[in-house]
Amino acid sequence: MSxxxxxxxxxxxxxxxxxxxxxxxxxxxxxxxxxDKPVGRKQILTPPHIKQFCxxxxxxxxxxxxxxxxxxxxxxxxxxxxxPDFIIVAAYGQILPKEILDIAPCINLHASLLPKYRGAxxxxxxxxxxxxxTGVTSMLMEEGLDSGDILGFQYLKITNTMEVSQAFSxxxxxxxxxxxxxxxxxxxINPKKQDxxxxxxxxxxxxxxxxxxxxxxxxxxxxxxxxxxWPGIFLESGLKLKDIELLENESSNKSGTILExxxxxxxxxxxxxxxxxxxxxxxxxxxxxxxxxxxxxRLEEGSVLV
Numbered sequence: 510m511s512x513x514x515x516x517x518x519x520x521x522x523x524x525x526x527x528x529x530x531x532x533x534x535x536x537x538x539x540x541x542x543x544x545d546k547p548v549g550r551k552q553i554l555t556p557p558h559i560k561q562f563c564x565x566x567x568x569x570x571x572x573x574x575x576x577x578x579x580x581x582x583x584x585x586x587x588x589x590x591x592x593p594d595f596i597i598v599a600a601y602g603q604i605l606p607k608e609i610l611d612i613a614p615c616i617n618l619h620a621s622l623l624p625k626y627r628g629a630x631x632x633x634x635x636x637x638x639x640x641x642x643t644g645v646t647s648m649l650m651e652e653g654l655d656s657g658d659i660l661g662f663q664y665l666k667i668t669n670t671m672e673v674s675q676a677f678s679x680x681x682x683x684x685x686x687x688x689x690x691x692x693x694x695x696x697x698i699n700p701k702k703q704d705x706x707x708x709x710x711x712x713x714x715x716x717x718x719x720x721x722x723x724x725x726x727x728x729x730x731x732x733x734x735x736x737x738x739w740p741g742i743f744l745e746s747g748l749k750l751k752d753i754e755l756l757e758n759e760s761s762n763k764s765g766t767i768l769e770x771x772x773x774x775x776x777x778x779x780x781x782x783x784x785x786x787x788x789x790x791x792x793x794x795x796x797x798x799x800x801x802x803x804x805x806x807r808l809e810e811g812s813v814l815v
Contacts, residue, residue, distance in 0.1 A: 512692065515593035515613070517541040517601040522681040524559045526599045526618060529685035535692060537570055538591045541584075543602050544574045579606045588612055595695075597688060598650060607652055615650035616691060618684040620677075622646060622662055624703040626711045627655035632676050634711040635667065636735040639727075643667055643676065645684040647691040649700055654710075658700035660691050670754075672737045716740040721750070723764040723814075726782025730755040746815050751796055752787035765813040767803065775799045777814055 514535045516527055519542050530537055540563065548555040556564065560572055571591075575584045585608055588596075596615040598605065605615060621631035623646040635643040644664040649657040663683045667676070691698070719740040721729045733742050733753045743749045752774075762768075762778030769776035774787045789803075790796035797805075808814065 511536045512594040513538045513592060514692075515539050515541070515588060515591055515596045516599075517596060517605075518559050518599040519543045519557045519602050520600050521558045522620065522677055522684070523599040523601070524562045525678075525681035526597070526685045526688050527559055527562070529689060530597070531568075533689055533692075538593055539571045539573065539587075541573045541575070541588075541601065544576055578603050578609060585609060585612075595692065597692075599684060599688075604652075604654065605650060610650055610652065614695070616660065616688075617648050617650050617655070617657070618688055619646050619648060619655050620644075620680045620684065622664070623648060623655060623659060624705070624708040626709055628711040629713040630711045632680060633673055633714060633735040634709075636671070636673060636676065637731050639731055640667055643680070645680055645687050647687050656703060656708075658702055660695070660698050660700055661687055663687050670734075672734045674738050677738075714740065719743055720745065723777065723779040724781070725758070726755055726779040726784050727758040729753075729779065730784065744815060747792035748815070749790040749796070750786055750788075751790060754785040754787075756783045756785055758782035763813070765815060767808060767810055767812050767814055770800060770803065770810055773798060773800060775803060775814075 512535050514530060514537050516530065516537055518527060540559065542557045542559050545554050545556045547553065563570060563572060573587055575581055578584050588609055589612055593613045596613050598615060599618040619631065621635065622644045626634045642664050644662055646662040647660040649660060651657040665679055665683060719736045719742045721732050721742045721744065730753060736742055741749050756776065758781060760783060761781060762783065764780045766778040767775055768778050768783060774785050777784050777786055786799045788796050789799045
């Protein structure tokens with residue numbers, strides 16, 4: 510008889526893992542995800558990625574979207590009635606209270622090599638810190654934040670040009686395989702306690718995290734890699750910098766100076782180092798080729814980009 514899985518997740522990272530479970534021998538008995546939210550200027554009520562995935566596939570799986578789990582007797586009863594053998598959690602967006610953790614073993618697929626980067630933004634944090642490796646950890650959940658015993662992990666090498674969207678995609682597929690491996694071998698796994706002396710935390714990303722300046726080319730580029738999907742990176746003026754490459758991080762320059770204007774990109778100096786910028790976007794305007802933008806602003810080599 511196949512094991513019964515209750516899945517909890519929200520973004521596309523979770524959808525990839527969910528899809529892998531659908532193709533497995535495990536039975537998905539329900540999905541918990543975040544409530545639909547208004548999106549865009551018109552504030553159109555939009556379902557989470559994983560719910561839309563279910564709708565597009567016409568899946569006959571009950572979907573629950575409680576605003577909160579803590580002190581929610583209805584949600585607790587719904588989960589108990591589903592009688593899961595395991596609860597799989599991947600970027601759900603809520604901490605599970607003890608009364609739900611006690612219903613069945615809860616396994617979280619966290620996108621870092623725990624105990625490093627507990628919290629909301631582990632993938633972005635690994636890119637910001639220019640880590641050589643990141644990965645996914647499967648862990649038994651407890652009441653603390655990402656503090657449970659480790660069941661398994663898998664590495665991913667971070668390349669020099671890997672941006673957050675690529676990292677998310679690759680890690681989601683790694684997490685999907687790790688989920689099945691963890692479930693298949695659960696009875697034989699000896700959970701390993703996390704080393705509390707190695708713990709680091711990362712916070713939820715806010716829009717103002719994308720603010721940059723031209724002091725260090727390397728630091729600016731790392732922010733670009735981490736935040737290119739959201740919130741993007743932008744100067745104090747609100748000018749967004751897109752399609753960036755790090756050229757070097759050794760030279761000393763006047764911050765923000767346009768060093769070169771080529772056919773489809775500009776080279777901009779930082780106090781330390783220089784960058785190639787292909788696309789710029791002024792506030793409330795469409796993104797345009799950086800060359801077209803500076804011509805429209807009547808800037809030239811030697812001018813300062815602000």
